[in-house]
Amino acid sequence: MKILVLGGDGYLGWPTALHLSEQGHQVAVADNFARRGYDHELGVESLVPIEPLQTRIEVWRELTGKTIGMYVGDLTDPLFTYHIINDFEPEAVVHFAEQRAAPYSMIDRHHAVYTQQNNVVGNLNLLYAIAETNPDIHLVKLGTMGEYGTPNIDIEEGWLELEHNGRRDRVLFPKRPGSFYHLSKVHDSHNIEFACRIWDLRATDLNQGVVYGQQTPETARDERLATRFDYDAVFGTVLNRFTIQAVIGHALTVYGSGGQTRGIIDIRDTVRCIQLACENPAARGEFRVFNQMTESMSVKDIAETVKRAYPGDVTVERLDNPRVEAPEHYYKVKHTKLVELGLEPHLLSDTLIESMFDITKRYAHRVRLEALRPNVYWRDPTAG
């Protein structure tokens, strides 16, 4: 099928585009290179060098004979958004094209406003472009498990059947997210649910856990196909950061007690989940939510896992938690819908971590130590 991947130059957008192409789909990507721009702003870069998008696409064509279309532009520009939907005529749109780091959104007012405006307006433009062009297009939207926060009840997949004062209803699962970034995704989810209701759009909201790993079978075929690997305190996700810290002999930086528990997922499962969502679309008018994660782990358990796996001394340093989040909490998540569609999870194993150690060793000379220290504090509105 024809699938348009928005944010197709990013950490997950690029491997997703390759995976969908490999599976025989006709793929185009769109990107405004905002993610590459954040690197310049923060003075950091991906541990693994990445090629320009043009090169990536050309290498893929050389290796496989498959072409990937490319659009350069910004979803907050409605002319661009309408153009790509009209021009490519996708059957599914996979929407990764949002600012995706909680700490980045918490730097200061400017970054909070940028994050919400960029994400919410881009997504609104996309909803209108689909509704006006072809409401049959399936929107596959990346949300985050962080939308839910850490409620004291089981987390269901987007909707909750509840009873209150003797009456029953099926409601959107109540959200209480932990950053202006996570809030932007909650706003998106509400907007998408409404668009499905009034325009009979079809949408799948993928509430994704923290992704780890850097390679998929497709990106591993040539180093010029590599996706980015972030280790800095703003864009680096926790397991990736711990892996790099272990290799370079830096203490693993655990925030607070480390009792914070999160849903996690292997990058290879992410791309497979997107494929499953695209190939099994939501019905017209359906707002469907999948919890795109395969297991839950606390931050200190993730640190322990890295410590056990690394063939050398690893220390753990506890830092004051720069975020505002519950140090210890209940966390039980339902995540069966993607498994029902055929996902076979790669659970966190020493094997995978070892492959991450190898990648890290190769590029350890590129690590900038100062980028590992948290420098954005939730309680300080002027942290940046």
Place this chain on the structure above:
Amino acid sequence: MKILVLGGDGYLGWPTALHLSEQGHQVAVADNFARRGYDHELGVESLVPIEPLQTRIEVWRELTGKTIGMYVGDLTDPLFTYHIINDFEPEAVVHFAEQRAAPYSMIDRHHAVYTQQNNVVGNLNLLYAIAETNPDIHLVKLGTMGEYGTPNIDIEEGWLELEHNGRRDRVLFPKRPGSFYHLSKVHDSHNIEFACRIWDLRATDLNQGVVYGQQTPETARDERLATRFDYDAVFGTVLNRFTIQAVIGHALTVYGSGGQTRGIIDIRDTVRCIQLACENPAARGEFRVFNQMTESMSVKDIAETVKRAYPGDVTVERLDNPRVEAPEHYYKVKHTKLVELGLEPHLLSDTLIESMFDITKRYAHRVRLEALRPNVYWRDPTAG
């Protein structure tokens, strides 16, 4: 106390400013005159002529000796927002300064994006200005009962105690609003709750019902103090519109079955509620929600009430509902918190409607009939 009323030139902001001033508070208003601009855009105007804000403030000073400060600017401009908080040093900020019409937000993509960007960014700027300047300032934010939608369970005041799979939690009440405008208020509510959590701000979110009426004791003192009275299909609220239709001999335009039930409130109660919220502030860190309504009525019952009260023939015309909403539904709302603080509701009575008839008769020659017809359709993304 020192109270800053944002949107102080509007339908409710202006009477609120007068009421707070009359109660002895030191009041300043801020406005960007966006509401007057929408009139130009839509080719309509308030049934009752309104004076420039400068004149209003001067008349109030002449009559009472009380001064009201005035700031002209836009909350989406952070320099303006920080300036007014720094300069006026309010103890409470009453925030009416948002685009407030559901149909306006549904005209087309541009109006949806404008509404969400204007409302969400203005409110974010305000949260940061308070957090950075003086986190002790009490934010009194106007939300809407429309944030809840029409769930099949009792609507509580903002929070819900629930049990699920044998575990309990207190969660934000799940929302399922019915327009991009209502969604913008849901986004605001989530952002405010988070700001209270991370910065220990104090906030009261007033989920207000549909307001009716045009006079308060303060605005009635001089016709130059009148507040606006909208009857058009975009900004006119239902009871105000029916009153005007009755007087000019136009059929009352009921959308769909008329079984849609909503919370309603008298304009005199609105200004009293704001006063009560300001004088009884939320605690530091508290995100408090009041349902600011006094009774529930269906659209057809509102039409019947107007028909009974009007001394002449009144007909009802059923139009296809331009909105997407449940025609018949459960609707039971808890709204006791403002009563506990001292609100004595004015319930909808023939007396009040008669006073609205008098105002309408006086200005009936200003009615533009074509403005009464709905021209924004929820199912059509290009309605405008």
